[in-house]
Amino acid sequence: MSHPAQDHSANLESFPENARRALNDSQLRGALRHATGVIDERRGQAVERVACWQELRERAKTLKAATLERLDHWLELFERNAIARGTQVHWARDAAEANAIVARLAADAGARTLVKSKSMTTEEIGLNQHLEELGHRVVETDLGEYIIQLAGETPSHIIVPAIHKTRAEIGELFHRTLGVKDSKDPKELTAIARERLREEFARADMGISGANFAIAETGSFLVLENEGNARLCTSLPRVHVALIGIEKVIPRLADLEVFLRLLPRSGTGQHLTSYQTLFSGPRAAGREGPEELHVILLDNGRSAMLSDSLSRQALACIRCGACLNVCPVYGQIGGHAYASVYPGPIGSVITPMLQGVEQAHHLPFASSLCGACRDVCPVGIDLPALLLKLRSKVRQGSAGSGDREQRRAFRLWSLAMSGPRRYGLLLRALRLARPLLERPGARSRLARWVPPLAAWTAAREFRPPAGRSFRELWRDQEAKDS
Amino acid sequence: MKVSLFVTCLVDQFRPEVGLATVEVLRRAGCDVSFDPGQTCCGQPAYNAGYRADARAAARQTIQSLEESEAIVLPSGSCTAMTRHWPELFADDPQWRERAEAIAPKCHELSSFLVSVLGCTELGARFPGRVSWHDACHGLRELGIKSEPRALLATVDGLELIEHENSERCCGFGGTFSVKFPELSVAMLDRKLEGLQSTGVDAIASSDVSCLMQIEGRLARLGSRLRALHLAEILAGGAS
Ligand code: SF4
Numbered sequence: 001m002s003h004p005a006q007d008h009s010a011n012l013e014s015f016p017e018n019a020r021r022a023l024n025d026s027q028l029r030g031a032l033r034h035a036t037g038v039i040d041e042r043r044g045q046a047v048e049r050v051a052c053w054q055e056l057r058e059r060a061k062t063l064k065a066a067t068l069e070r071l072d073h074w075l076e077l078f079e080r081n082a083i084a085r086g087t088q089v090h091w092a093r094d095a096a097e098a099n100a101i102v103a104r105l106a107a108d109a110g111a112r113t114l115v116k117s118k119s120m121t122t123e124e125i126g127l128n129q130h131l132e133e134l135g136h137r138v139v140e141t142d143l144g145e146y147i148i149q150l151a152g153e154t155p156s157h158i159i160v161p162a163i164h165k166t167r168a169e170i171g172e173l174f175h176r177t178l179g180v181k182d183s184k185d186p187k188e189l190t191a192i193a194r195e196r197l198r199e200e201f202a203r204a205d206m207g208i209s210g211a212n213f214a215i216a217e218t219g220s221f222l223v224l225e226n227e228g229n230a231r232l233c234t235s236l237p238r239v240h241v242a243l244i245g246i247e248k249v250i251p252r253l254a255d256l257e258v259f260l261r262l263l264p265r266s267g268t269g270q271h272l273t274s275y276q277t278l279f280s281g282p283r284a285a286g287r288e289g290p291e292e293l294h295v296i297l298l299d300n301g302r303s304a305m306l307s308d309s310l311s312r313q314a315l316a317c318i319r320c321g322a323c324l325n326v327c328p329v330y331g332q333i334g335g336h337a338y339a340s341v342y343p344g345p346i347g348s349v350i351t352p353m354l355q356g357v358e359q360a361h362h363l364p365f366a367s368s369l370c371g372a373c374r375d376v377c378p379v380g381i382d383l384p385a386l387l388l389k390l391r392s393k394v395r396q397g398s399a400g401s402g403d404r405e406q407r408r409a410f411r412l413w414s415l416a417m418s419g420p421r422r423y424g425l426l427l428r429a430l431r432l433a434r435p436l437l438e439r440p441g442a443r444s445r446l447a448r449w450v451p452p453l454a455a456w457t458a459a460r461e462f463r464p465p466a467g468r469s470f471r472e473l474w475r476d477q478e479a480k481d482s
Numbered sequence: 483m484k485v486s487l488f489v490t491c492l493v494d495q496f497r498p499e500v501g502l503a504t505v506e507v508l509r510r511a512g513c514d515v516s517f518d519p520g521q522t523c524c525g526q527p528a529y530n531a532g533y534r535a536d537a538r539a540a541a542r543q544t545i546q547s548l549e550e551s552e553a554i555v556l557p558s559g560s561c562t563a564m565t566r567h568w569p570e571l572f573a574d575d576p577q578w579r580e581r582a583e584a585i586a587p588k589c590h591e592l593s594s595f596l597v598s599v600l601g602c603t604e605l606g607a608r609f610p611g612r613v614s615w616h617d618a619c620h621g622l623r624e625l626g627i628k629s630e631p632r633a634l635l636a637t638v639d640g641l642e643l644i645e646h647e648n649s650e651r652c653c654g655f656g657g658t659f660s661v662k663f664p665e666l667s668v669a670m671l672d673r674k675l676e677g678l679q680s681t682g683v684d685a686i687a688s689s690d691v692s693c694l695m696q697i698e699g700r701l702a703r704l705g706s707r708l709r710a711l712h713l714a715e716i717l718a719g720g721a722s
Contacts, residue, residue: 016663023665328652332669366663368656368670369530371623391532406658410528414536417491417522418543430495452661459668460699463496470494470501471519 011339015362018337040325042269061380064316074216081219085281090296095125109239111205117230118142119210139200141229150177156335159321207233214249220280224273240290247315262378266320301354316379323373345373345383364390430465437464485513486551490561491523492691503718504557520547524564530657554589559621565589593630608720610640611684618690655696685709
């Protein structure tokens with residue numbers, strides 16, 4: 001199955017179909033099951049060793065809420081301090097503005113080859129595609145991202161972009177696209193990628209990164225990684241551009257104490273990532289590093305999320321990916337089925353918030369509301385509550401109109417539920433339907449007219465309503481006793 | 483203790499024997515059980531599907547019917563969790579909000595009522611067989627119910643509790659989710675049931691009829707002899 005890089009929003013409609021297709025892809029499900037299982041187990045072990053985990057989560061939640069409350073203040077402070085350190089700060093209202101800024105910087109730098117470290121925010125704005133259309137060469141240098149780029153796909157996980165691929169698939173991909181011999185050995189495959197990427201680092205004119213946190217009081221930002229590729233991306237080329245979502249700002253350097261304990265553990269089960277790099281301005285005289293450092297602060301729908309206390313909660317997300325790994329839906333179908341940049345529980349929440357519920361109306365329903373995501377979220381986001389809020393929003397809009405039958409059914413249902421007499425009528429109607437539901441032949445004929453019954457009985461038996469309801473049995477008993 | 487039963491609509495219509503068993507268990511625990519036929523549904527099906535106004539209509543009816551009670555017991559963790567959402571459901575209606583806030587803390591899921599409120603685990607039940615417990619999501623993650631049903635099952639004569647590694651995994655029901663995305667719903671369930679047969683259990687038990695319908699429906703289709711039982715049915719077994 002191939003997942004070409006694409007305009008995501010066009011496919012948000014196709015979630016049910018995508019999910020069905022993913023369920024038939026046993027290779028995908030095998031890879032997912034293995035990887036999400038391993039990562040979640042490591043996360044569990046890492047978390048267990050921190051006695052004050054719940055307290056840390058509370059602190060992070062409070063800190064995030066307080067910061068988002070006055071986000072404009074912290075952003076301005078960040079800008080001022082960044083400029084004071086020689087960083088050039090740009091503001092982008094949306095994806096188009098951000099892309100245009102990067103394109104202008106690339107043109108000014110006369111950049112032909114651009115190297116990138118892993119950044120979901122650049123995925124969000126479709127940066128690679130934009131730059132390639134303008135004739136630049138863009139090379140992803142995170143191993144997972146490199147694989148995805150070679151395959152012409154999009155990341156299917158926010159931390160592990162190639163989580164859906166098996167080793168064998170990657171070996172075959174390298175063989176096909178790089179002309180190397182087919183291999184399944186991760187060491188060999190990594191060595192091949194490393195060798196190729198070294199050449200790219202050496203020839204790159206510009207490096208692009210994201211950031212995990214931007215620190216207002218110092219005007220610096222932090223990048224966490226495990227491969228060292230982000231360091232190369234941001235130190236070898238003459239120009240470094242960092243694209244940062246405005247929600248990434250935190251007030252103080254000391255606040256990292258909380259987040260650095262939460263994020264690596266939640267993301268990969270590591271106590272700390274292999275590298276954490278704090279960027280505070282371009283190179284000083286006589287030192288190494290980029291001559292120019294640019295920060296682009298991206299809004300792209302985020303400030304609109306601030307206006308409502310519920311959607312604001314979703315801006316606290318530190319993109320650890322834990323909710324994806326633990327989600328029983330994501331675990332079955334993977335990230336591509338969502339057809340959104342951000343998949344899984346958090347993707348189902350922020351995609352409709354960023355792109356509109358009309359477009360992403362399926363996603364809030366792509367959950368059984370089991371709550372496993374809420375339990376693991378390191379910043380305590382109540383994801384099921386947000387999904388529920390979005391569901392009711394979908395129903396208020398016109399997007400739900402495709403479900404006109406369902407709307408009518410619930411109207412009838414609520415009538416039946418709002419009085420004992422009417423409820424009694426419903427019981428009687430159910431009783432009448434009983435013979436139809438009990439006989440397999442009659443049932444399958446009935447299912448043709450009642451889609452939910454057909455959906456249920458495709459792989460499950462349906463238990464018909466009881467001959468006598470509880471309330472009738474209770475009445476009988478009372479009559480007997482008196 | 484005077485206890486009002488909120489039997490829940492699914493039990494009322496599909497598994498009335500679970501309602502009878504709940505009454506039996508509560509009586510054995512020394513409760514004076516009443517049932518008000520004015521009750522209908524907690525509103526959860528509509529609430530989870532995004533139809534808040536319809537959910538309110540059902541909730542109002544049930545609140546009205548039960549609010550005079552001292553304690554209300556439900557044979558369902560999921561519907562009990564819904565009662566905790568009632569205040570939020572009526573956020574824009576101060577009068578009903580107040581009534582919702584007053585009734586919510588009086589609603590108890592059966593196992594937590596028996597263990598935490600009554601402090602009673604020994605009910606003289608007998609059930610010969612090996613049973614695996616399914617921690618239904620809302621009871622587990624919204625109400626924190628985990629040890630209570632186990633404490634009750636531990637005292638059942640003849641019952642052997644087999645802990646299964648997937649006990650906390652979602653069964654894939656999720657209300658309308660189960661028919662909106664049927665293949666996905668069943669795939670999630672199959673993942674949960676994996677390895678269960680090989681543990682040699684005779685039944686999978688839970689405190690939610692919704693999960694049990696999903697589980698038993700699939701087991702029946704697969705031709706399994708495993709039974710799906712409600713906690714109350716086990717606790718009411720073999721009256722002494
Ligand atoms: S919502 Fe929470 S668990 Fe999910 S990615 Fe964001 S921070 Fe991590």
